[in-house]
Amino acid sequence: MKLHNIAINNLRRRKAKVCFLVIGLLVGVAAVVxxxxxxxxxxxxxxxxxxEFGANILITPRSEGLALNYGGLDLGxxxxxxxxxxxxxxxxxxxxxxxxxxxxxxxxxxxxxETQGHKVLAVGVDFTSELALKKWWKIxxxxxxxxxxILIGHDASxxxxxxxxxxxxxxxxxxxxxxILESTGSQDDxxxxxxxxxxxEIFDKKGKISMVEIAALCKNCPIxxxxxxxxxxxxxxxxxxxxxxxEGRMDAxxxxxxxxxxxxxxxxxxxxMVVFVTMMGSVNERTREIGIFSAIGFRxxxxxxxxxxxxxxxxxSAGLLGYLVGIGVTYGILNALSEHSPHLTLDxxxxxxxxxxxxxxxLLASFYPARAAAAMDPSEALRTL
Amino acid sequence: xxxxxxxxxxxxxxxxxxxxxxVSSIDLSIRQGEFISIMGxxxxxxxxxxxxxxxxxxxxxxxxxxxxxxxxxLKRNKLADFRREFMGFIxxxxxxxxxxxxxxxxxxxxAVTHHSEKEKKRLALSALERIGLKDKALRLPNQISGGExxxxxxxxxxVNEPPILFADEPTGNLDSRNSEEVMKLLMKLNSEGQTxxxxxxxxxxxxxxxxxxxxxxxKLKYSEAPIKLAV
Ligand SMILES: Nc1ncnc2c1ncn2[C@@H]1O[C@H](COP(=O)(O)OP(=O)(O)OP(=O)(O)O)[C@@H](O)[C@H]1O
Ligand SMILES: [Mg+2]
Numbered sequence: 001m002k003l004h005n006i007a008i009n010n011l012r013r014r015k016a017k018v019c020f021l022v023i024g025l026l027v028g029v030a031a032v033v034x035x036x037x038x039x040x041x042x043x044x045x046x047x048x049x050x051x052e053f054g055a056n057i058l059i060t061p062r063s064e065g066l067a068l069n070y071g072g073l074d075l076g077x078x079x080x081x082x083x084x085x086x087x088x089x090x091x092x093x094x095x096x097x098x099x100x101x102x103x104x105x106x107x108x109x110x111x112x113x114e115t116q117g118h119k120v121l122a123v124g125v126d127f128t129s130e131l132a133l134k135k136w137w138k139i140x141x142x143x144x145x146x147x148x149x150i151l152i153g154h155d156a157s158x159x160x161x162x163x164x165x166x167x168x169x170x171x172x173x174x175x176x177x178x179x180i181l182e183s184t185g186s187q188d189d190x191x192x193x194x195x196x197x198x199x200x201e202i203f204d205k206k207g208k209i210s211m212v213e214i215a216a217l218c219k220n221c222p223i224x225x226x227x228x229x230x231x232x233x234x235x236x237x238x239x240x241x242x243x244x245x246x247e248g249r250m251d252a253x254x255x256x257x258x259x260x261x262x263x264x265x266x267x268x269x270x271x272x273m274v275v276f277v278t279m280m281g282s283v284n285e286r287t288r289e290i291g292i293f294s295a296i297g298f299r300x301x302x303x304x305x306x307x308x309x310x311x312x313x314x315x316x317s318a319g320l321l322g323y324l325v326g327i328g329v330t331y332g333i334l335n336a337l338s339e340h341s342p343h344l345t346l347d348x349x350x351x352x353x354x355x356x357x358x359x360x361x362x363l364l365a366s367f368y369p370a371r372a373a374a375a376m377d378p379s380e381a382l383r384t385l
Numbered sequence: 386x387x388x389x390x391x392x393x394x395x396x397x398x399x400x401x402x403x404x405x406x407x408v409s410s411i412d413l414s415i416r417q418g419e420f421i422s423i424m425g426x427x428x429x430x431x432x433x434x435x436x437x438x439x440x441x442x443x444x445x446x447x448x449x450x451x452x453x454x455x456x457x458x459l460k461r462n463k464l465a466d467f468r469r470e471f472m473g474f475i476x477x478x479x480x481x482x483x484x485x486x487x488x489x490x491x492x493x494x495x496a497v498t499h500h501s502e503k504e505k506k507r508l509a510l511s512a513l514e515r516i517g518l519k520d521k522a523l524r525l526p527n528q529i530s531g532g533e534x535x536x537x538x539x540x541x542x543x544v545n546e547p548p549i550l551f552a553d554e555p556t557g558n559l560d561s562r563n564s565e566e567v568m569k570l571l572m573k574l575n576s577e578g579q580t581x582x583x584x585x586x587x588x589x590x591x592x593x594x595x596x597x598x599x600x601x602x603x604k605l606k607y608s609e610a611p612i613k614l615a616v
Contacts, residue, residue: 001492001505006485013484013525292480295441296494296541297469299462375461379442382480 003302007309021282022318028274029322029358033350034329035267039260041334047217047253055106055133055213056245057227059237061085084208085237093214096229104215106133109196111203113170118159122170122192124199127151133215134188140164141179147198149178155189157181168192171202212237272361279315279365283307283373290373291381300374307370308363315362319355326354387450388417388580389438389549394447396433396603407433409603410447415582417548420575422591423584425600431584432477432553434600438582439551440468451549469494473542477553477584479534481526481541488513488522491540498545512540515570531558539567543574550574552583556590568593 011018061083093105109124127143141164144151150170152162157180162168168175175194183189200206216226223241230239286307293303373381391413398405408430415421425431436442437449443457450456451471456464468474473494481490491509500508513519516536518529526534535558542550552571556564568590575581583594591597599607 001489001496001502003496005489006482006493006496009489010484288480289482292482292493294465295468295474295476295480297465297467297472298497299465301462302497377442379436382441382476 003305004309007306007313010306010310011313017282018314021278021314022321024278025275025315025318025358025362026322026325028271028278029319029354030326030329031274032267032271033323033326033354034333036264037327037330037347037350038333039263041330042337043253043256043260046256050249050252054245055104055215056223056242056249057214057216057230057239058242059085059212059214059230059234059239061210062236062238083236084205084210085212085234087207087209089234089236090209090212092233093230096226096233098216098226098229101217101226102214103217104129104133106130106213106215107196107209108211108213109199109203109205109208110210111199111205115169116160120156120160120192121190122150122194122199122203124194124196124203126196127193130193133213136184137188138182139179140182141177144178144193144195147195147201148173148175149195150175151179151181151193152177153181153189153191153193154183156192159190170194173198173202272357275315275318275358275361276365279311279362280369283311283366283369287369287373287376287381287384290370291376291378291384294374294376294381295378300371303374304367304370307366311362311366312359315358316355318362319358322358323351323354387414388419388452389413389415389582390448390450391434391438392448392450394434394437394444394449396430396437396442397445406603408437408444408600411600411603411605413438413598413605413608415580417580418575418578419596420571420581420594421583422594422597423582423600424586424588424591424597425606429600430603431600433603435551435553435582435584439472439474439549440464441474469497469545471548473545473547473550475538475542475550475552475555477557479526479538481534481537483526486523486525487518487529487537490526490537491544493541494545508544509540512544513537515543516540517566532560532563535559536563536567539570543579547579549580549582552581554584554586556585556587564590 087107090105090107093099093102096102106126106129111122111124112119113122114120131137131143139151150168152160152168157163157177160168162177164177164180166177168177170192181188200208214230216223227239227241230237290303290307293306391411394408394411395406396408398407411434413434423431423434433442437444440449440451440456448455448457451467454467456467459467482493485493488506488509491512492505495505495508498505510519510522513522516539518533518536518540521529521533526537529537535555539552539555542552550571555571556567559567564587571581571583572593581594583590585591596609597607598605598609
């Protein structure tokens with residue numbers, strides 16, 4: 001018989017006790033893992049959602065002259081040297097270095113037409129990307145599916161007296177109103193949206209694009225870098241970042257990250273305390289046994305070896321099981337919180353970290369009571385219950 | 386030369402109003418190879434005295450010397466080594482490790498020695514044979530009777546054949562037949578050269594020893610002179 005046999009026999013022959021101990025520690029570890037991974041993937045989710053929320057990069061035609069507008073007021077003259085972006089250039093967007101950060105690309109074609117004595121601005125869009133970009137849009141009816149269908153803004157529909165299903169003539173072509181936007185409070189209210197190919201056809205802008213709105217993920221990459229890369233690729237366009245959007249988004253993300261960091265810290269502390277107190281209590285209970293070892297002539301180091309080996313085995317399994325349980329719980333939480341099933345990645349760092357931390361705390365918590373018991377006179381230790 | 390020597394040892398527990406003087410000022414000398422019985426009423430301080438002699442309890446005052454070494458001046462590790470090599474201890478309440486079976490409990494003092502595993506097992510089995518419990522070697526302490534536990538505790542104390550054996554009521558839980566067996570075993574160990582200090586309530590058992598001392602109220606009440614041993 002060697003010292004490690006003593007430790008192993010204890011774990012083997014007191015299964016119920018060891019089970020309770022492992023469960024106690026496991027609960028602490030699992031709680032930490034669950035909360036950390038939940039906040040982590042919520043932060044990621046939030047970043048994703050925000051990045052899709054409206055454009056943060058604009059590509060407009062490169063104009064030779066200076067802009068002739070101020071505060072949104074068009075002072076005229078712009079249309080004379082108004083150039084257009086070549087649609088071919090847009091294919092290069094996906095080839096930039098940070099292409100992975102480009103979330104949505106929504107090209108647009110503008111055209112003015114007259115109907116019932118009103119001048120109206122029509123916008124040709126790719127409805128799939130436009131709807132993804134403008135998540136706040138609420139449509140009565142449906143978004144256009146055919147080139148002959150249009151979506152009209154709230155104000156435009158009132159002004160033109162165009163209800164759902166009514167017909168509208170635009171430059172000799174007949175369109176059906178398939179959807180009406182609820183009031184957005186933005187320029188969209190007075191616009192008429194139609195399909196991109198349709199607008200290019202009727203406004204005679206084949207292969208040309210008036211403007212591109214881009215939503216880029218900006219969690220880790222600087223938007224200005226993406227802007228630079230896009231500028232290099234699109235000679236016919238002028239690429240600008242919508243600064244307010246970029247900064248506001250970063251602010252929101254940072255404050256959420258700070259919040260989740262604070263929660264994580266608190267949870268980590270509480271979990272550590274649970275593990276610490278549980279382990280310490282279990283070693284404290286064994287003062288008498290330690291008294292026997294000491295009376296028989298084991299040195300402190302021999303006793304520590306037994307106790308710490310046990311603590312290691314117990315906290316190792318508690319850490320591992322706690323991680324798995326924590327991940328399971330997180331999966332449950334995320335499933336309940338979001339409608340679409342969550343994408344949960346098994347984080348290697350988190351697994352190693354939780355096992356390592358459980359062992360570290362388990363050993364620390366056992367060390368002090370074991371050392372205190374080993375330092376007692378054996379007779380005294382033997383008296384404790 | 387005196388082998389074990391207590392010089393003016395005193396032990397107090399607690400402080401202030403709760404202070405208990407368990408042993409007050411005892412001088413005692415024990416020779417090598419001697420078998421000595423300590424008697425006295427319950428609470429008179431016998432166990433306290435025995436613990437101090439055996440290196441398990443540091444005295445409040447005074448010294449314990451074994452082979453002229455002041456054992457309580459030793460560093461903790463040295464004192465532990467000393468206990469392991471020189472002393473076997475049979476406790477009043479057995480003190481078996483509940484999750485180790487009989488043979489593992491008996492082997493416990495060998496867990497940190499350099500014997501081979503085979504040798505450890507052989508020593509443990511021979512100690513178990515002496516106390517007649519070889520057939521229950523694989524039982525856990527809670528699967529044997531109180532008397533059997535007592536005998537396992539004895540086997541554990543003698544397994545590494547220490548030169549000194551301290552026994553606190555080794556027959557307290559045994560019937561007269563088993564009790565006699567244990568006394569015969571102690572006599573045999575003593576005749577092989579082991580020094581034995583035994584606490585007992587039984588006059589009959591005390592008579593097996595070379596010498597009887599009596600403790601009352603933490604003091605030596607009666608002490609026979611050490612006998613001359615025919616070495
Ligand atoms: N750790 C302790 N704390 C406080 N009092 C103690 C402690 N150990 C012993 N005592 C007291 O010291 C006195 C002597 O105790 P001890 O155990 O030595 O008696 P004993 O002679 O062995 O009795 P018994 O025959 O019942 O075993 C008793 O009054 C006891 O209550
Ligand atoms: Mg006693």
